[in-house]
Amino acid sequence: MDRRKFLSTATAAGVAVSPAIVSAQDKPALLGGTPAKKGRWPGWPVFDRKEEDELLGVLRSGKWYRGLGKLNVDRFEAAYAQLTGAKHCLATANGTSALLVSLNALGIQAGDEVILPPYTFVATVNVILMMNALPVFVDSDRESSQIDAGKIEAAITPRTKLIMPVHLGGSAADMDTILAIGKKHGIPVVEDACQAHLGEWRNRKVGTWGATGCFSFQASKNLNSGEGGAILTNDDEIVEKCYAFHNNSRGRKTEGYDFTYSGRGLNLRMTEFQGALLMAQMSRLQAQSKLREQNAQYLSSMLKEIGGVPPAKMYDGCTRNAYHLYMWRYQPEQFAGLSRAKFMKAMSAEGIPVSGGYSPLNKEPFIKKTIEGRGFRAAHPKESIEGWEERTRCPENDKLCAEALWLTQTMLLATRQDMELIAQAVRKIKKHANELAKA
C-alpha cells in the first residue's frame, strides 16, 4: 500500500496519523512539502495494433497518395461526415489549410475584412493575412474565453465579408448570436473548430453550423494523425470549390489525368497514411471524449468550491464541450496577491503542469507590420490601415491573457483521483499563499 492510500485508509478508519506526515502533505511542494501528484500523466498519442495495421496496409498497398481511387482518405471523409452529421467532409493536409481553402471557396479577397477573436492560435489570423484581407479582432468574453458575440455587430462595415468564430478549447462560441448576425447582414460564417472534435451546439456538432467548419488533426489534437485537417459543409457547391482549390484547381476525376483548371489553387491534399491513421484513432474518440468530459465536470465542481480559480463558463447552447483544453482563470486577489507565475510554479512543483495560455494576438507586431505593407496599402483604404490598431483594441482579452490557466486534454484522460489531486494542490497553495508569495 502506498503512503497516500495508507493515509486515506488510516484516516477513514480513525487511525492516528503522524503529524509529520500530515504536515508534509498539507505543505506546498515549493515550500518543501510532498507533491500532490507523483506519477506520470497519461501519454499521447494512444495507439496499438489497430494503428499499426492501418499504416502497414497503406504501406504495402503502394497507394500512398489521394487520387488513386476510393481509398483511405475517402473512407475517412465518409466516416467523419457520418460522425458529425455533416453532408460533406473534405480532408486536407492540416487545419490551417482547411481554413485557407474555406476562405478561398467563399471568395475572400484583398480589401475584404474578416472578423475573428483575439484569443486563438495564430493560424486563425494567418489565413486571413494570406488573403490580404484585414483581420478585425472582436474582444473576448473573459468568462468563457470565446469571442464576445455581443460585440460583433458593432465591428461590421460594408467591407466585412466573413465572421470566423473559434470554438476555443473545444467549448462552443455563442453560435445563436453569431449566426443571427451573419444572417441579418448577409455575411457567411466559417467555424474554426480546429480544437473542437465532437463538440456540440444545441445537440448538433460544431463545424456543421457555418458555411464551413474546419478541424485540425495535428499531433496535440483530440483526434490525431500527426498533421491533418478537414472541412465540413452542407453546401454542394462549396465542397466542390474546396475540393478544386485543395487539388491545384483540378476537380474530382475518377480516372486518367485532368489538365483543366477552375481557378488558382494549391496542393493541400491529405495523404493516404493520414486517412488510414485517422480511421484507427477515430475508433477511440468517443470513449476518450466521454472520459475527458466526466473528469472536467468533476474538476470544475471542486474548483468552484475552492474559489478564486473559476472554470471557463460554457454558454447554455453548448451541449457538449470537446475539452481540447481545460480552461480556467486565476484571481490573485483570492490568493493573497500571489502572482499567476508563482501559482503556476507552485502547481508544477506539485506535479501538475499548468499553462498560462495565449498572449494577445491583436497586439502581435507582425500583424501590424503586415497590414502596413505594400500589398495591404494597395488594397485597403488609408483610414482602415491607420485606424486598425485603435479599432482592434481588446481590453477584456488583455485581462483574460493575464489570468488564464490551461490544463492539456491528456490530463483529462487521467483518473478521477487525479482530478482530486489537482484540486488538493490548489487548496494547499491557496492556504499557504502568503508564505509562497514571500518565498
Ligand SMILES: Cc1ncc(COP(=O)(O)O)c(C=O)c1O
Ligand atoms: C484554433 C486553431 N485554429 C487553427 C489551427 C491550425 O491547425 P493546424 O496546426 O492543423 O494547421 C489550430 C491548431 O493548433 C488551432 O488550434
